Amino acid sequence: MEDCLFCRIARGEIPSRKVYEDDLLIAFHDINPARPMHLLVVPRRHIVSLQTVTADDEPVLGRMLTVARRLAEENGSPDGFRVIINNGRVGGQEVPHLHAHVVGGPEPVGPMLKRN
């Protein structure tokens, strides 16, 4: 995906505050953090969202969660954290390349969703 924002970040064409990378993933600080720790864990390969994943994607999906745990410990959220994945229009996804938000900090992040 030539023009995809997170593909471009993964290729190093757009700068990011990277905190982690391996063969499957990169992770970097969200440009507009919602909590003191707000990281994005992003597959290197262009996957649009959980709406398109199959069993073949299980290695990268599993890796996203184990890396989330490690990054929370290393980036100021040792007492827990929240992982959020927005998917598609209903899920409020803005960047159409799968990513997990890993949010936290020293204080609780607050209620999960406001009830309608």
Ligand code: 5GP
């Ligand atoms: P979504 O709404 O798709 O789940 O979340 C997209 C996230 O990407 C937002 O939290 C937004 O702040 C972040 N974001 C958008 N553009 C950039 C960028 O160029 N660099 C970084 N590091 N984060 C970005």
Ligand code: ZN
């Ligand atoms: Zn992409």
